[in-house]
Amino acid sequence: xxxxxxxxxxxxxxxxxxxxxxxxxxxxxxxxxxxxxxxxxxxxxxxxxxxxxxxxxxxxxxxxxxxxxxxxxxxxxxxxxxxxxxxxxxxxxxxxxxxxxxxxxxxx
Amino acid sequence: xxxxxxxxxxxxxxxxxxxxxxxxxxxxxxxxxxxxxxxxxxxxxxxxxxxxxxxxxxxxxxxxxxxxxxxxxxxxxxxxxxxxxxxxxxxxxxxxxxxxxxxxxxxxxxxxxxxxxx
Numbered sequence: 001x002x003x004x005x006x007x008x009x010x011x012x013x014x015x016x017x018x019x020x021x022x023x024x025x026x027x028x029x030x031x032x033x034x035x036x037x038x039x040x041x042x043x044x045x046x047x048x049x050x051x052x053x054x055x056x057x058x059x060x061x062x063x064x065x066x067x068x069x070x071x072x073x074x075x076x077x078x079x080x081x082x083x084x085x086x087x088x089x090x091x092x093x094x095x096x097x098x099x100x101x102x103x104x105x106x107x108x
Numbered sequence: 109x110x111x112x113x114x115x116x117x118x119x120x121x122x123x124x125x126x127x128x129x130x131x132x133x134x135x136x137x138x139x140x141x142x143x144x145x146x147x148x149x150x151x152x153x154x155x156x157x158x159x160x161x162x163x164x165x166x167x168x169x170x171x172x173x174x175x176x177x178x179x180x181x182x183x184x185x186x187x188x189x190x191x192x193x194x195x196x197x198x199x200x201x202x203x204x205x206x207x208x209x210x211x212x213x214x215x216x217x218x219x220x221x222x223x224x225x226x
Contacts, residue, residue, distance in 0.1 A: 046214055
């Protein structure tokens, strides 16, 4: 089973600033990496797939990069609606699909 | 638009059974794999099971293998999860989700809460 590790667990950022979230896989997942956003009381929403492709309707301020074992989600200028928990997930070697533990982006 | 609506959650005693359902609309249900993903209170996401578009292939997380059974009825655009021998650690919100291709979870339902407690 591929283990996904996200860092940091919590990221404190001021509105308008850049946020950089990291995700590491225990073995290579090529570019088979997705990012999801989850707000309190809501279901997750797909943001990025294929490590860098934005899902339908996702604003351009969200970008993904990386391949192999190291991945990054960048939010270029945080808006109030972006404060949430973000999860990475590998879909290279499955089942099982595996998720990282999440990064909570909170208001500084 | 894609809609996934879960139902059937509730409070159940340890060792008992429960079936949750997912009604799908807004897409060709019979053409897509479907997943169950769960989230324990205050915790992260855990993939539970997947079923192929025609129900011929099913895979499970080790944590539920032998206790949970995923199924679907394409004539009713509905997916199910039969959960037997429930344990306290199965307490979670259970999300139904549409596979967008190769394990990408494209759409999620709002979830149904299953609480296992005496």
